[in-house]
Amino acid sequence: MPEPGSKERLRRFLRANVGRVIESHELFEASGRKNEFGRRIRELREDEGWRILSHNDSAELKPGQYLLRETPPEKRAPVHGRAISARLRALVFDRDGSICQMCGLSPGGVDPETGRNVRLHVGHIKDRSLGGTDELSNLRTLCSTCNQGAKNITTEKPTAIWLLGQVRRAGIEEQRTVYDFLRAKFAGSG
Numbered sequence: 001m002p003e004p005g006s007k008e009r010l011r012r013f014l015r016a017n018v019g020r021v022i023e024s025h026e027l028f029e030a031s032g033r034k035n036e037f038g039r040r041i042r043e044l045r046e047d048e049g050w051r052i053l054s055h056n057d058s059a060e061l062k063p064g065q066y067l068l069r070e071t072p073p074e075k076r077a078p079v080h081g082r083a084i085s086a087r088l089r090a091l092v093f094d095r096d097g098s099i100c101q102m103c104g105l106s107p108g109g110v111d112p113e114t115g116r117n118v119r120l121h122v123g124h125i126k127d128r129s130l131g132g133t134d135e136l137s138n139l140r141t142l143c144s145t146c147n148q149g150a151k152n153i154t155t156e157k158p159t160a161i162w163l164l165g166q167v168r169r170a171g172i173e174e175q176r177t178v179y180d181f182l183r184a185k186f187a188g189s190g
């Protein structure tokens with residue numbers, strides 16, 4: 001049997017350490033290849049739905065510490081589980097007006113819960129592990145916090161007053177994007 005790759009070694013190590021704060025040097029050692037574990041961690045989070053927290057996600061953690069709070073999904077990434085293409089990402093962001101579809105934050109802002117700058121990701125509405133596809137209709141714009149399922153919010157939607165306030169504050173280019181988005185969305189619906 002071939003030696004397991006660095007990602008599989010990280011999977012095994014993390015599974016054996018659910019609920020314990022892990023230091024980055026342990027991940028170095030577990031992966032067997034330093035400099036690579038950051039990318040592998042990101043892939044586990046984004047492609048396989050592992051909820052690995054870092055200091056960006058939890059005030060309990062210091063820089064260089066990681067925590068896998070719950071046992072991750074058993075299933076591996078499907079063979080087609082590749083990253084969403086840049087073109088598809090752009091389409092999703094454009095359609096969603098570059099606003100997190102769960103909490104309503106947009107880039108250029110600061111997340112009031114984490115104090116971090118907002119970064120957007122493309123998330124699946126129905127998870128890949130449950131058979132969700134990479135089609136546009138199954139994708140949505142999420143901020144990093146919502147994408148990791150780490151945000152403490154309900155599915156409450158942003159109010160019209162709040163949205164209009166954001167649009168008024170935005171630059172003319174952003175307003176144009178919102179205008180184009182709404183016009184396209186409601187084209188033909190009267």
Ligand SMILES: [Zn+2]
Pocket residue numbers: 100101102103104105142143144145146147151
């Ligand atoms: Zn969000």
